[in-house]
Amino acid sequence: MSHITPAVIAVHAAVREQAPLVQCITNYVSMDLAANVLNAAGASPAMVHDPREAGEFAALAGAVVANIGTLSPRWVDGMLDSVEVARDANKPWVLDPVAVGATSYRRESVDRLLELDPTVIRGNASEVLTIATRTAGGKGVDSDASLDDVREHADALAKRTGSIVAVTGPEDYVTDGEREPIALRGGDPRMPLITALGCSLSALVGACVAAHDDAFEATTAALAMLSAAGEIAGASAEGPGSLRWRLLDELARLDAGGLAQHVGR
Ligand SMILES: Nc1ncnc2c1ncn2[C@@H]1O[C@H](COP(=O)(O)OP(=O)(O)O)[C@@H](O)[C@H]1O
Ligand SMILES: Cc1ncsc1CCOP(=O)(O)O
Ligand SMILES: [Mg+2]
Numbered sequence: 001m002s003h004i005t006p007a008v009i010a011v012h013a014a015v016r017e018q019a020p021l022v023q024c025i026t027n028y029v030s031m032d033l034a035a036n037v038l039n040a041a042g043a044s045p046a047m048v049h050d051p052r053e054a055g056e057f058a059a060l061a062g063a064v065v066a067n068i069g070t071l072s073p074r075w076v077d078g079m080l081d082s083v084e085v086a087r088d089a090n091k092p093w094v095l096d097p098v099a100v101g102a103t104s105y106r107r108e109s110v111d112r113l114l115e116l117d118p119t120v121i122r123g124n125a126s127e128v129l130t131i132a133t134r135t136a137g138g139k140g141v142d143s144d145a146s147l148d149d150v151r152e153h154a155d156a157l158a159k160r161t162g163s164i165v166a167v168t169g170p171e172d173y174v175t176d177g178e179r180e181p182i183a184l185r186g187g188d189p190r191m192p193l194i195t196a197l198g199c200s201l202s203a204l205v206g207a208c209v210a211a212h213d214d215a216f217e218a219t220t221a222a223l224a225m226l227s228a229a230g231e232i233a234g235a236s237a238e239g240p241g242s243l244r245w246r247l248l249d250e251l252a253r254l255d256a257g258g259l260a261q262h263v264g265r
Pocket of ligand 2: 029195197200
């Protein structure tokens with residue numbers, strides 16, 4: 001059992017107990033799966049993005065998730081309003097910089113969001129590399145970098161921004177630039193075939209940081225929950241379609257034993 005396991009189990013239980021309201025300003029592709037992942041984990045999702053109401057809604061939410069997957073000026077305005085309200089109220093918020101290395105509009109938008117002190121930045125290796133090194137890269141929403149390429153950059157980014165940085169892929173990595181980083185293996189190699197699973201994980205990070213004050217532990221717990229559910233689901237899945245629904249079922253019935261078995265490796 002790893003030293004982080006008791007904290008992960010506590011975060012998992014806290015999400016079920018508190019059922020935090022999570023405001024997701026997330027892309028069209030991901031809305032359905034992200035809401036279902038939050039429901040399965042015991043949280044309460046709300047996809048609210050228009051600038052006419054986004055900031056007002058953020059005042060009600062336990063956490064805000066800003067995801068730039070299908071961004072446009074109005075969506076960016078909604079994100080900025082919401083995360084400003086969250087930050088000013090000391091509420092956690094999560095940045096998912098989808099495909100940030102692809103276009104200058106994405107990079108500029110992420111720069112504006114980074115000024116508002118994200119509690120957690122969760123992305124794949126290419127996305128984190130782009131933010132840390134200010135270079136273009138990635139293959140659209142997919143990564144063409146490895147964790148080895150980005151580990152030290154992720155540590156430095158966390159130190160510089162004060163954010164928890166989570167890099168996901170075949171191996172997940174969580175760093176705050178100070179504590180000993182966490183590396184998690186597991187899941188199923190077919191998980192990247194489920195579109196918007198990374199976005200849904202960022203939403204789950206939102207639920208965990210809403211329910212638990214230590215954002216490093218909360219982020220680790222979210223990653224562990226999805227990996228555990230994915231790995232258990234993968235044992236009987238026949239392809240990405242059945243993996244998707246089985247993963248939701250396994251997330252909904254995940255217990256401390258299943259989690260401990262996963263995190264402890
Ligand atoms: N090859 C893999 N083997 C096992 N799990 C994976 C693999 N690739 C991604 N995952 C898992 O899929 C989830 C989404 O991560 P990722 O694919 O990196 O996000 P994104 O979709 O944003 O690129 C994470 O839980 C991650 O651990
Ligand atoms: C396919 C696609 N296109 C724009 S956003 C999006 C979803 C990306 O989701 P994820 O990063 O979780 O794979
Ligand atoms: Mg992604």
